[in-house]
Amino acid sequence: MDFSLSEEHLMIRDAARDFAKTELLPGVIERDNKQEFPAEQVQKMGELGFLGMMVDPKYNGGGMDTVSYVLAMEELSKIDASCSVIVSVNNSLVCYGLEAYGTEAQKEKYLSKLATGEKLGAFCLSEPEAGSDATSQRTTAIDKGDHYLLNGTKNWITNGGTADYYLVIAQTDKEKKHRGINAFIVEKGWEGFEVGPKEDKLGIRGSDTHTLNFNDVKVPKENRIGEDGFGFKFAMKTLSGGRIGIAAQALGIASGAYELAKEYSKQRKTFGTEICNHQAIAFKLADMHTQIEAARHLVMKAAWDKDQGNNYDMSGAMAKLYASQVAMDVTVEAVQVHGGNGFVKEYHVERLMRDAKITQIYEGTSEIQKIVISRGLLRD
Ligand code: CAA
Numbered sequence: 001m002d003f004s005l006s007e008e009h010l011m012i013r014d015a016a017r018d019f020a021k022t023e024l025l026p027g028v029i030e031r032d033n034k035q036e037f038p039a040e041q042v043q044k045m046g047e048l049g050f051l052g053m054m055v056d057p058k059y060n061g062g063g064m065d066t067v068s069y070v071l072a073m074e075e076l077s078k079i080d081a082s083c084s085v086i087v088s089v090n091n092s093l094v095c096y097g098l099e100a101y102g103t104e105a106q107k108e109k110y111l112s113k114l115a116t117g118e119k120l121g122a123f124c125l126s127e128p129e130a131g132s133d134a135t136s137q138r139t140t141a142i143d144k145g146d147h148y149l150l151n152g153t154k155n156w157i158t159n160g161g162t163a164d165y166y167l168v169i170a171q172t173d174k175e176k177k178h179r180g181i182n183a184f185i186v187e188k189g190w191e192g193f194e195v196g197p198k199e200d201k202l203g204i205r206g207s208d209t210h211t212l213n214f215n216d217v218k219v220p221k222e223n224r225i226g227e228d229g230f231g232f233k234f235a236m237k238t239l240s241g242g243r244i245g246i247a248a249q250a251l252g253i254a255s256g257a258y259e260l261a262k263e264y265s266k267q268r269k270t271f272g273t274e275i276c277n278h279q280a281i282a283f284k285l286a287d288m289h290t291q292i293e294a295a296r297h298l299v300m301k302a303a304w305d306k307d308q309g310n311n312y313d314m315s316g317a318m319a320k321l322y323a324s325q326v327a328m329d330v331t332v333e334a335v336q337v338h339g340g341n342g343f344v345k346e347y348h349v350e351r352l353m354r355d356a357k358i359t360q361i362y363e364g365t366s367e368i369q370k371i372v373i374s375r376g377l378l379r380d
């Protein structure tokens, strides 16, 4: 068994680390305060290849493996989780979904632009009445011969206002329940497609989250992804990989907070010595580091499973479940190590603590990950 990273993996990790420090760190507090979308940073991430890392070079992607992707996700998330969720959605939900299940024409028309960041993608599954219970889709797409007529509301959509291309899941035949669901590619600007107001959030405030309304939007037949009725499986299969990305995001948030806490504990003195010399603080660091290492092993195992062609439904769910809990625990402790300074924005850890929470909610809550894991265990 070899736990070491290849030269190429180390190069990608270092490139993401440098980029995060030089391009994401400046202004990260201000963007969080103002809920400002990191447009300039997203453009640069596209130019550097972070938005289509695993896509085949044939479609302008980086042709990298999932291990490279999670290494980059961890580094970007240490500094700015609002940027890393944009990377995650574009790479592992939108680009992956299109590359794995799209037609050649769809890949040429849409994927090749998404992989470079020329266009940004969004993944639209959730609805007011269909979050965890994702088969309860109310959005409908009625077959009209050469096109579908799309009607309904999606909510909580990441990149909702800033994306160009949207993968939209909708019910085409209610009688068939989840087997009557399809996925479609919808372009911004099509008649009847309206972006609702931006959510005012606890964390990842730089990422824009919107409700989307579809009123008689005409979607050409050729924009359906996969065979008729494949939409729910498409969403599930795509989310299995997406969850590895979010697990890596949680890992990054935790390691970013831990590194700040460790440094702070070596500077701050109380009772005549640096606080890391108080065993209560040193033990916190030991616990944080151990939890992070355990999370890293689960994240890497899930990424490796995907790269090897193994099933990764369970390993991805376990990585997300565990890493998101570690992100919560470690960021709370990082604030504690900082004392009063931990409670103010300047020291970054309060933002990381707020950002950590979403990793237990999106791409399937922790309770849903337990459903996926337990069903997998019992099926085996
Ligand atoms: N791969 C392939 N097929 C799958 C699958 C998978 N991983 N998981 C389920 N399926 C199939 C099942 O085989 C079944 O099909 P058949 O009946 O034809 O065999 C069908 O899907 C229905 O499966 P279930 O009966 O298991 O469905 P369920 O209603 O019990 O729900 C669930 C299962 C796992 C809870 C699912 O609804 C789920 O994942 N919910 C959470 C939704 C979610 O993660 N949303 C995230 C939105 S995107 C997002 O959040 C992005 C972001 O923030 C950045």
Ligand code: FAD
Pocket (backbone or CB within 6 Å): 089, 122, 123, 124, 125, 126, 128, 130, 131, 132, 133, 155, 156, 157, 158, 159, 201, 209, 358, 361, 362, 363, 364, 365, 366, 367, 368
């Ligand atoms: P609910 O499903 O109502 O769940 C409420 C609570 O009940 C949770 O604790 C849940 O775990 C629990 N629960 C529900 N069912 C069960 C059960 N069977 N057993 C045990 N517990 C259960 N969605 C997209 O499609 N695309 C996006 O880009 C996207 N981005 C998001 C960005 C943000 C910032 C947020 C907040 C959400 C985003 N989502 C997105 C939606 C997200 O995936 C959902 O919020 C999530 O799946 C939970 O759905 P819900 O909010 O409807 O909660």
